[in-house]
Amino acid sequence: MTLGPTSIERLTRARGDLRMGVPVVLAGGGAAALAVAVEALDSDRLTALRGFGAPELALTARRAATLKMAAYDGDLLRLALPETAALDWLTALADPVDDLRVPLKGPLRAMREGSADLHRAALLLAKSARLLPAALLVQIADPLAFAAQHDLTFLRLDEISEELARLSPLDEVVAARLPMAAAGAGRLHIFRPEDGGDEHYAIEVGQPDRAKPVLARLHSACFTGDVLGSLKCDCGPQLHAALAQMGAEGAGVLLYLNQEGRGIGLANKMRAYSLQDQGFDTVEANHRLGFEDDERDFRIGAAILAKLGFSQVKLLTNNPRKVAMLQGCGLTVTERVPLQVGKNAENAAYLATKAAKSGHLM
Numbered sequence: 001m002t003l004g005p006t007s008i009e010r011l012t013r014a015r016g017d018l019r020m021g022v023p024v025v026l027a028g029g030g031a032a033a034l035a036v037a038v039e040a041l042d043s044d045r046l047t048a049l050r051g052f053g054a055p056e057l058a059l060t061a062r063r064a065a066t067l068k069m070a071a072y073d074g075d076l077l078r079l080a081l082p083e084t085a086a087l088d089w090l091t092a093l094a095d096p097v098d099d100l101r102v103p104l105k106g107p108l109r110a111m112r113e114g115s116a117d118l119h120r121a122a123l124l125l126a127k128s129a130r131l132l133p134a135a136l137l138v139q140i141a142d143p144l145a146f147a148a149q150h151d152l153t154f155l156r157l158d159e160i161s162e163e164l165a166r167l168s169p170l171d172e173v174v175a176a177r178l179p180m181a182a183a184g185a186g187r188l189h190i191f192r193p194e195d196g197g198d199e200h201y202a203i204e205v206g207q208p209d210r211a212k213p214v215l216a217r218l219h220s221a222c223f224t225g226d227v228l229g230s231l232k233c234d235c236g237p238q239l240h241a242a243l244a245q246m247g248a249e250g251a252g253v254l255l256y257l258n259q260e261g262r263g264i265g266l267a268n269k270m271r272a273y274s275l276q277d278q279g280f281d282t283v284e285a286n287h288r289l290g291f292e293d294d295e296r297d298f299r300i301g302a303a304i305l306a307k308l309g310f311s312q313v314k315l316l317t318n319n320p321r322k323v324a325m326l327q328g329c330g331l332t333v334t335e336r337v338p339l340q341v342g343k344n345a346e347n348a349a350y351l352a353t354k355a356a357k358s359g360h361l362m
């Protein structure tokens with residue numbers, strides 16, 4: 001192994017760069033480009049980028065549909081940046097917060113020629129950095145020399161697709177005893193992905209027998225529900241009811257997965273909430289932002305259960321996708337245990353939308 005960063009380490013660097021507004025160099029298919037996330041871009045960098053060529057804006061097909069534009073590349077749309085366009089033009093296209101107030105963003109010139117592969121990779125990177133899926137690209141020549149000269153992170157397309165498609169191995173960092181009010185005696189295990197991404201937690205209640213199906217819950221982080229007691233969702237009551245049920249049975253395992261906002265991050269979830277205040281439901285809000293309904297990678301949960309030695313679970317969930325995913329990852333789900341708690345006047349429409357559009361069982 002060489003001393004310098006591996007492709008996964010450069011990918012992790014690239015996420016940090018994008019969050020800071022620093023361009024990364026992408027290369028593949030005989031082309032190369034500088035890419036920045038629109039959300040983190042400032043006017044000075046935009047001016048600097050223009051010095052190297054004509055910027056192109058990449059948006060997802062979901063965002064394009066909201067803007068009533070055809071996504072000629074299938075899953076994404078490329079727009080040539082007008083010469084007069086300033087940062088607020090880009091922000092208005094990337095961020096739907098003002099869609100209703102300022103509906104017309106034109107004139108917009110969609111690009112149809114050439115490859116969209118670099119744009120697609122830039123959008124994947126922005127999403128994986130938990131930023132709005134909107135990227136600005138400037139085509140360049142001689143990418144390796146360019147990256148070296150400007151001290152930028154360099155990534156090949158095949159590295160990005162391979163590293164984002166595989167699940168980063170998760171290593172247990174530490175575990176310690178944790179008595180809990182709801183569940184009694186337990187142990188908290190911390191798992192850290194090798195790609196430097198978010199850590200995830202497993203709470204083992206009692207001393208579950210690995211030879212028998214364990215009562216299990218895959219809980220996705222919800223700062224608003226779990227910590228603040230938000231009434232907009234059912235997460236807090238589900239978390240506490242699951243722990244209480246494990247305590248009552250004397251054994252269980254609850255995974256607390258840091259996939260806030262169904263994998264879009266808390267900032268984007270709050271953007272979705274502000275769209276919900278404009279009248280859109282939870283699924284429509286995700287789409288207007290440019291995301292899919294659910295951006296979570298449930299393989300993480302399966303990997304952690306396997307690491308802890310569990311192969312059979314009684315899964316506490318109303319979401320059939322979680323059952324299907326665990327089975328697809330080789331775990332046996334002997335039973336789905338419904339978890340219907342926390343319904344109130346504020347979240348009734350949210351729960352009804354999840355049942356109607358996301359297949360949740362009521």
Ligand SMILES: Nc1nc2c(ncn2[C@@H]2O[C@H](COP(=O)(O)OP(=O)(O)OP(=O)(O)O)[C@@H](O)[C@H]2O)c(=O)[nH]1
Pocket residue numbers: 218219220221222223233235238259260261262263264269272273282286316317318319322360
């Ligand atoms: N994007 C988005 N995420 C939300 C919204 N409301 C809640 N969430 C997130 O949705 C996730 C809910 O996770 P879970 O309760 O584990 O999953 P679920 O798919 O509802 O399935 P079960 O609860 O197991 O039936 C959490 O990550 C929340 O932060 C919303 O309106 N928009």
Ligand SMILES: [Zn+2]
Pocket residue numbers: 222224225226233234235236
């Ligand atoms: Zn919630």
